[in-house]
Amino acid sequence: xxAVYFFDTSALVKRxxxxxxxxxxxxxxxxxALNDIHVARITGAEALAAVTASRRRNDxxxxxxxxxxxxxxxxxxxxxxxxxLTGVIVAHAMALVESHPLKGYDxxxxxTALAVRGYLAAxxxxxxxxxxxxxxxxxxxxxxxxxLDRAALAEGLIVENPHLHP
Numbered sequence: 001x002x003a004v005y006f007f008d009t010s011a012l013v014k015r016x017x018x019x020x021x022x023x024x025x026x027x028x029x030x031x032x033a034l035n036d037i038h039v040a041r042i043t044g045a046e047a048l049a050a051v052t053a054s055r056r057r058n059d060x061x062x063x064x065x066x067x068x069x070x071x072x073x074x075x076x077x078x079x080x081x082x083x084x085l086t087g088v089i090v091a092h093a094m095a096l097v098e099s100h101p102l103k104g105y106d107x108x109x110x111x112t113a114l115a116v117r118g119y120l121a122a123x124x125x126x127x128x129x130x131x132x133x134x135x136x137x138x139x140x141x142x143x144x145x146x147x148l149d150r151a152a153l154a155e156g157l158i159v160e161n162p163h164l165h166p
Contacts (some may be wrong), residue, residue, distance in 0.1 A: 002034040003140065004120060006113040007080075008106070009046040010144040012039065012160050015075075017049075017054065017070045021105050021144065028142070031079055032073025038139075040112040041082045042062045042105060047072055077095065100151035110152055 005028060014025040028035055048069060055065040083089075085108065092111035096102055102110065115123065117139045124137035141157040143149050152159045 002036065003028075004036045004038070004138065006038045006116050006139055006141050007043070008040075008109040008113075008141075008143040008145065008148060009043045009050065010041060010148070011142040013047055013050050014144065014162050016051070016072055017060070019144075019162075021165050022035060024165035025142070025162050027080070028077075036081060037079060038081045038083055038113070038116050039076075040109050041084050042108060043080075044076050044082070046105060047076075060165065083116060085112070086115075089115055096151065096155075101147060102151055106145060106148045106151075109143070110141075110148060110155065113139065113152065114155060 007025075007029075010023075011025060012029075013019075013115065014022045015029050027033065046162065049069050051060070051065055051072070054060045055062065060068070073164055089111045091106065092114065093104070093107035096107040096110055097104065100107075100110075120137040120139055132159070140160055141152045142160045142162065144162050147161050149161050
């Protein structure tokens with residue numbers, strides 16, 4: 001049975017750049033795993049910014065950067081389920097930065113994941129008993145950021161950190 005995940009940028013880039021936890025992330029995001037991979041729409045810009053910064057630091061070559069960017073753009077369009085930024089999500093992110101020591105975009109990532117969890121909960125509640133198990137609607141938040149990890153746990157999300165899966 002497939003699972004439902006929300007990846008923040010810190011975790012998702014591990015699919016494209018070899019880091020601790022990359023193998024685990026690649027297994028979850030492999031299309032043959034049939035997992036639903038939700039991301040905030042802003043993840044597109046954040047991921048490309050991370051790759052281009054790595055290129056500028058000479059951590060990766062120009063051809064590597066070009067391949068990663070092409071692969072990411074393809075997956076972003078064809079595999080991930082991008083969630084649009086809304087006023088409600090921004091308002092929730094603003095409240096989250098008052099409750100947790102989060103950076104702005106980390107708060108947006110968390111608020112977006114919480115919106116997806118709410119949608120899945122409503123979908124599960126509307127599903128006739130016996131047709132789909134409630135486990136089908138459980139969301140796992142994936143982040144490689146320890147501060148965001150703690151905030152997500154405090155907000156009641158199931159959290160996985162790729163650093164724990166070397």
